[in-house]
Amino acid sequence: xxxxxxVFGGGPGGYAAAFLAADLGMDVALVDRDERLGGTCLxxxxxxxxxxxxxxxxxxxxxxxxDWGVHFPKPAVQLDALRARKEKVISTLTGGLxxxxxxxxxxxxxxEARFTGSGALEVKTAAGSEHLxxxxxxxxxxxxxxxxxxxxxxxxRVMDSTGALKLEDVPASLLVVGGGYIGLEMGTIYAELGSQxxxxxxxxxxxxxxxxxxxxxxxxxLEKIFTAIQMQTKVVKLQDVGAGxxxxxxxxxxxFTKEFSRVLVAVGRRPNSDGLGLENTDVxxxxxxxxxxxxxxxxxxxxILAIGDVCGEPMLAHRASHQGKVAVEVLxxxxxxxxxxxxxxVVFTDPEIAWAGLTEHxxxxxxxxxxxxxxxxxxxxxxxxxxxxxxxxxxLVDPETEQVLGVGIVGSGAGELIAEGALAIxxxxxxxxxxxxxxxxxxxxxxxxFSAENFYGLATEIYRPRAETAAR
Ligand code: FAD
Ligand code: NAD
Numbered sequence: 001x002x003x004x005x006x007v008f009g010g011g012p013g014g015y016a017a018a019f020l021a022a023d024l025g026m027d028v029a030l031v032d033r034d035e036r037l038g039g040t041c042l043x044x045x046x047x048x049x050x051x052x053x054x055x056x057x058x059x060x061x062x063x064x065x066x067d068w069g070v071h072f073p074k075p076a077v078q079l080d081a082l083r084a085r086k087e088k089v090i091s092t093l094t095g096g097l098x099x100x101x102x103x104x105x106x107x108x109x110x111x112e113a114r115f116t117g118s119g120a121l122e123v124k125t126a127a128g129s130e131h132l133x134x135x136x137x138x139x140x141x142x143x144x145x146x147x148x149x150x151x152x153x154x155x156x157r158v159m160d161s162t163g164a165l166k167l168e169d170v171p172a173s174l175l176v177v178g179g180g181y182i183g184l185e186m187g188t189i190y191a192e193l194g195s196q197x198x199x200x201x202x203x204x205x206x207x208x209x210x211x212x213x214x215x216x217x218x219x220x221x222l223e224k225i226f227t228a229i230q231m232q233t234k235v236v237k238l239q240d241v242g243a244g245x246x247x248x249x250x251x252x253x254x255x256f257t258k259e260f261s262r263v264l265v266a267v268g269r270r271p272n273s274d275g276l277g278l279e280n281t282d283v284x285x286x287x288x289x290x291x292x293x294x295x296x297x298x299x300x301x302x303x304i305l306a307i308g309d310v311c312g313e314p315m316l317a318h319r320a321s322h323q324g325k326v327a328v329e330v331l332x333x334x335x336x337x338x339x340x341x342x343x344x345x346v347v348f349t350d351p352e353i354a355w356a357g358l359t360e361h362x363x364x365x366x367x368x369x370x371x372x373x374x375x376x377x378x379x380x381x382x383x384x385x386x387x388x389x390x391x392x393x394x395x396l397v398d399p400e401t402e403q404v405l406g407v408g409i410v411g412s413g414a415g416e417l418i419a420e421g422a423l424a425i426x427x428x429x430x431x432x433x434x435x436x437x438x439x440x441x442x443x444x445x446x447x448x449x450f451s452a453e454n455f456y457g458l459a460t461e462i463y464r465p466r467a468e469t470a471a472r
Contacts, residue, residue, distance in 0.1 A: 001130065001131070001132055002132070002134065003027060003107070003132055003133075004026060004028070004134065005021055005028045005134065005136050005138070006030075006031060006121060006134040006137045006138075007030045007137075007140060008031055008113055008137055008138065008139045008276075009032055009140035009272075009308070009310075010032035010037040010038065010039055010108075010140075011038065011039020011041055011042075011309075011320060012038075012039060012317040012318075012320045012321045013039075013317075013323060014039065014140035014307075015039075015097055015324075016321035016325060017138050017140065017321075017324030017327055018030040018101070019101070019106065020324070020325050022104035022105060028107070029108075030101065030106055030107070031110075031111065031113045031132075032108075032110065033111060033113070035110060036091075037094055038097060039140075039142055041317040042090060042094055042097075043094065044165055045161070046317050047093060048090060048165045049161075049189070049348070050348055051085070051089045052086060052165070052167070052189045053185060053188060053349075055189075056188055056191075057192075057350055059193075068387070077170070079167060079170065083166075109123055109130065109132075110126070111130065112124045114277040115137075115280050116280055117280050118301050119134060119135070120134075121137070122277075134303070135303065136304070136331055137303060138304075138305045138306070138324065138331075139299070139304055139306040139307070139310060139311075140307050140310065140320065141271075141272040141273070141276060141310045142308060143270060143271050143272055143310065144272055145265070145266070145270075146270050147160075150237065151177075151235070151238050153240055155245060157263060158263045159265070160264070160265055163264075164190075170190065170195055171261035172196065173195060173196040173227070173259075173260045173261045174190045174198070174260060174261065174262050174264060175198050175235075175245070175260040175264070176197060176199045177263065177264065177265045177267060178201065178267040179201030179206040179229070180206075180267075180268065181347055182266035183201075183264070183266040184199070184218070184349050185348055185349055186264055186266065187222075187264075188222070188225070188349050190264075191225045191226055195261075197225075197226045198226065198227050198258075198260070199222075199228070199229045200233045200234075201231050201232075201233065202267075206218070206222075209361075210345075210347070210353055210408075211355065211360045211361055213374070213392060213394070213410075214392065214409070216410075217351055217390045217391065217410050218349055220390070221350065221351065222349070230249065231251075232251060232252050233249050234251070235248065236250050238263060243261075244260055244261050244262075245260050245261075245262070245263050246258070246259050247260060247263065271288075271290050271291070271309055272310055273285050273290065273291050273310055281301045281304060282299075282301035283299040283301045284299065290310065290311055291306040291310050292311070293305070293306050293307075293311045295337045296330045296338070297311070297323055297327040297330060297338060298330070305327040305330065305331070306327075307320055307326075308321075308324065316343065316345065318343070319343050322338065322340070326338045341357060341425050342406075342426065344418045344419070344422045346414065346418060348415060350412070351410050351411045351412055352410070352411065352412065352414040354408070354409045354410075354418035355407065355408040355409070356406065356407050356418050356425055357396070357404070357407060357421070357425040358370065358396050358406035359406055359408065362406075363405075369398075370396045370397060370398065370399070370406070371398075371455065372396055373397060373431070373451045373455035374392055374393070374394040374451065375394070375454050375459065376391075377391030377392060377444070377447060379450070379459070379462055380447055382442040383412075383447075391409070392408075393407075393447035393448055394407070394409075394451060395431060395434070395448075396408075397431050397455055402430040402432060402455075403428060403429070404421075404433075404452075406425070407422075407424065407448070409421070411444065412444070417444055417445055421448065424448075431455040431456070433452075434451075435449055435453050435458070450462075
């Protein structure tokens with residue numbers, strides 16, 4: 001069968017690309033080995049983890065209402081019902097995608113795909129093998145969890161993120177290997193459901209990519225809900241001992257062994273670029289396994305474009321779908337490029353951490369002069385009303401042009417608030433633009449305007465001596 005456009009992978013990159021292609025009048029087929037559309041994000045990533053984090057958050061809020069004199073009995077969690085509700089969220093959304101694909105006449109082919117040449121794919125379907133030729137293919141094969149061979153001990157107690165999201169039980173104790181996005185989000189879920197969670201991180205900090213002042217309030221709260229957080233520590237051996245898994249650690253205090261009911265390994269993800277027959281095409285894969293693309297998502301093979309996790313970091317769903325749309329526009333003959341000023345990142349812990357654009361760490365590495373204006377949420381009326389003053393909003397501003405280069409937020413709902421920061425960066429706003437935009441009161445969103453006011457030494461709730469700001 002010949003199809004003008006094949007999209008290889010039905011995750012947030014692939015389905016966004018296929019749907020836009022159909023909307024623009026292209027004849028498009030989408031191939032995925034999964035029975036359901038949605039990819040990692042919808043089936044075993046963003047959505048199920050956020051559904052469970054929502055439950056964790058409500059449990060924490062109920063507990064914290066004791067400070068306000070409101071006491072709930074200890075919550076009883078029915079795991080079967082919780083799992084069913086999480087599955088319902090997934091099936092509603094994936095069912096919606098299937099319906100949208102049908103309405104748009106996107107042909108869905110379920111099967112394991114492999115390139116047999118620059119313009120040809122073989123798809124192993126339930127009925128046998130299907131051979132497709134195409135004018136163009138958008139590769140959106142995504143990524144999978146990084147495996148550590150020493151941890152492959154054949155024990156069901158050792159899980160990756162997909163296993164952890166199944167929520168088979170609430171283990172008495174859980175060891176989380178890796179203090180990154182997944183380790184902290186999944187660790188939060190299990191801790192709120194009642195597990196004793198210990199995190200072990202190889203480097204000297206949680207969330208190594210995020211600014212330290214944003215991580216600090218999160219770490220302080222995690223230290224209360226987690227049993228242990230060990231930095232600069234390695235798990236050197238795991239062993240299934242029947243009733244649990246014995247883990248051998250090597251850290252600054254030497255070696256020690258501890259037993260856990262379950263272990264979650266969350267040490268990063270690797271691109272799905274191997275085993276796809278890419279050697280039969282002209283696509284170039286770099287030493288880290290990422291498919292190389294230019295700013296129009298084109299690979300070295302003129303027939304093949306690539307988007308999403310398979311073509312680089314940050315491995316985030318919104319980057320994948322944005323790239324998918326760029327790739328389709330390029331094929332449609334439009335002058336589209338993937339050149340965002342920022343790709344916002346959100347860690348959906350409690351508090352959430354979110355940033356967009358330049359970080360302090362990146363500015364320091366690049367030797368770039370920036371002025372940083374911080375607005376502690378202890379000065380926000382809304383934060384006090386919510387009992388969540390543990391937040392911070394900061395702007396990284398170009399001292400010459402006063403343009404906002406970066407925004408960082410830690411606090412309750414930071415993931416929603418960062419969108420304004422992303423818009424400000426994309427639109428080239430100055431701190432004055434943020435300051436002079438009337439924000440509704442009382443909201444946490446005001447902290448963006450207040451941190452801009454603070455840049456000029458003019459924040460109502462913060463006193464800065466005149467000398468500090470006289471130059472501006
Ligand atoms: P994927 O979503 O990985 O989709 C790739 C698709 O290709 C899959 O459906 C796969 O079945 C298919 N495929 C691969 N190989 C073949 C083959 N040979 N034949 C046929 N089909 C194939 N990102 C966020 O932005 N926000 C979040 O909150 C967030 N939370 C996450 C939580 C977890 C636990 C995990 C694991 C990830 C999370 N991510 C999050 C990351 C996000 O899921 C990915 O960045 C996103 O799914 C990438 O989209 P993609 O389209 O590139 O690939
Ligand atoms: P990650 O890169 O965020 O974190 C992995 C952590 O493991 C790092 O801190 C790293 O230093 C540490 N590590 C590596 N090897 C180790 C070892 N042997 N022992 C102990 N620690 C070790 O990776 P992740 O948490 O697996 O998530 C993968 C990717 O999925 C993320 O980078 C992100 O792109 C995406 N994701 C995004 C979200 C979100 O947007 N909210 C949520 C989950 C996942």
